[in-house]
Amino acid sequence: MEDNFTTIYEIEFDIDGYKNNDVSNFVVFKCPIIKVSSFAILIANIQTTVYLGLDTECKKHNYQQIKISIYQNDESFKKPNTYGNRKLIIEKTYLIIDIHNFERTNIRLPYITVIFYLINPILYYLNTTNSYNKLFSDKDTLSVISDYENFLKSMYGEKSFNFIKIGADKNKSSYQYEQMLIRCDVDLLIPQILLFNYKPFKSYAYYFFDDFVINPENTYDITGYLINLDAVDNFKKIDFTKYVPEIVENRLLSSFSINDVFNSLLQVNPSKFMKGSDLQFKYKKPSEPVDVISGNIQNSGSISFDDNRDINTVKSNMQQIQKNPTEQTLIYFPDDINIAIERLEIVKKQIYKKILAINHYYIKNCYPDALSFDCIYNIDPFSKSNYSYIPLSIVNIFKKNIGRTALLSHDYNFQMLQFNLEDK
Numbered sequence: 001m002e003d004n005f006t007t008i009y010e011i012e013f014d015i016d017g018y019k020n021n022d023v024s025n026f027v028v029f030k031c032p033i034i035k036v037s038s039f040a041i042l043i044a045n046i047q048t049t050v051y052l053g054l055d056t057e058c059k060k061h062n063y064q065q066i067k068i069s070i071y072q073n074d075e076s077f078k079k080p081n082t083y084g085n086r087k088l089i090i091e092k093t094y095l096i097i098d099i100h101n102f103e104r105t106n107i108r109l110p111y112i113t114v115i116f117y118l119i120n121p122i123l124y125y126l127n128t129t130n131s132y133n134k135l136f137s138d139k140d141t142l143s144v145i146s147d148y149e150n151f152l153k154s155m156y157g158e159k160s161f162n163f164i165k166i167g168a169d170k171n172k173s174s175y176q177y178e179q180m181l182i183r184c185d186v187d188l189l190i191p192q193i194l195l196f197n198y199k200p201f202k203s204y205a206y207y208f209f210d211d212f213v214i215n216p217e218n219t220y221d222i223t224g225y226l227i228n229l230d231a232v233d234n235f236k237k238i239d240f241t242k243y244v245p246e247i248v249e250n251r252l253l254s255s256f257s258i259n260d261v262f263n264s265l266l267q268v269n270p271s272k273f274m275k276g277s278d279l280q281f282k283y284k285k286p287s288e289p290v291d292v293i294s295g296n297i298q299n300s301g302s303i304s305f306d307d308n309r310d311i312n313t314v315k316s317n318m319q320q321i322q323k324n325p326t327e328q329t330l331i332y333f334p335d336d337i338n339i340a341i342e343r344l345e346i347v348k349k350q351i352y353k354k355i356l357a358i359n360h361y362y363i364k365n366c367y368p369d370a371l372s373f374d375c376i377y378n379i380d381p382f383s384k385s386n387y388s389y390i391p392l393s394i395v396n397i398f399k400k401n402i403g404r405t406a407l408l409s410h411d412y413n414f415q416m417l418q419f420n421l422e423d424k
Helices: 048-059 121-126 141-156 187-198 337-354
Strands: 009-015 018-020 023-030 039-047 065-073 086-101 111-119 134-139 161-166 177-182 205-210 222-228 236-238 250-256 271-276 281-284 290-304 310-323 328-333 355-363 375-377 389-400 407-419
Touching: 009 023, 009 086, 018 039, 039 048, 048 086, 048 111, 065 111, 086 121, 111 121, 121 187, 134 141, 141 161, 141 177, 141 187, 141 222, 177 187, 187 205, 328 337, 337 355
Parallel strands: 161 222, 236 375, 271 328
Antiparallel strands: 009 018, 009 065, 009 407, 023 039, 023 389, 039 111, 065 086, 086 111, 134 177, 205 222, 250 355, 271 281, 290 310, 355 407, 375 389, 389 407
């Protein structure tokens, strides 16, 4: 690493008055779609007696709070094991929901390396309660989501939550449900249930709680993102190169497309069977024939092996013939049949035309405010004007530098959805 680029960080944590900065790693996981909220792990060296006390409390389900402060050191820092001026970037309070040691506990040793599993206290509470139980009449889904967000602000404080909606008006479903009973085992899953069961959009969208947002505008503890992935034009454009002066540090680890290999969606003239939430059932049979692949096998003689064995030589040629259609599509609709059919066509277009690939990157020495779920980026260094990459998952990694020092660097491990902007 070059001194003229490496930015140095320091992390201090405080557990009920026990303060320490001997941190090896601090990692924040933000993985929408497969998770509903962010969480973190901390690897540090702490006093053995402190570890034994925390381990006992965790086993009793008496989870302790930990305050984590992240500082950026002066970039003029040059000499090992010395500190420059530091500035506080972010300070977070977590619950220690689990703790493990990396080696057998030896009370004769003063210190031990442990891993903390951390979660925001409010998000933890939302994951253990079900106080949001409501019955709505003649409401659309987005208005119910807004009511849920107002509930969070009134319950946990105005400064606890900020809500960002991307594409709330794109492919919006205005269907109003006669009745909606909103009840879930835990309050944290309410947005996911609403998106899955009541379809506020005709395109694919997700909801995610992020408690590790670093940017000049953020003054809240948790940000709730409602992201409509079909609204590419609504994302804020960010020049990624200003966060990564040395673009060679950005490594593309893998890239793969979202393939519908067995044509679950892309079917030619299928029979359509539609089932509604109130036991409605309709179907539509196709009338036009479709092309079906037929095998044409030819025998072009036989060949002999040295041990007096003979085999037939077979040539396989494929051709298309016209047959009556046999494919079928089953469509579930909680709202209206016409809306469901339109939703199917929009999602098919998202998968087959708009999303090119999912790219997995690892980038070293990047600023921790570089990536955000409400932004679109120009990741490709050879096409800086091409803003077509939207974060799908973000992992912040603070890791200790080489040597016996409390200083750390910051890396990103992240995935991007690459869009085809020629087909919006």
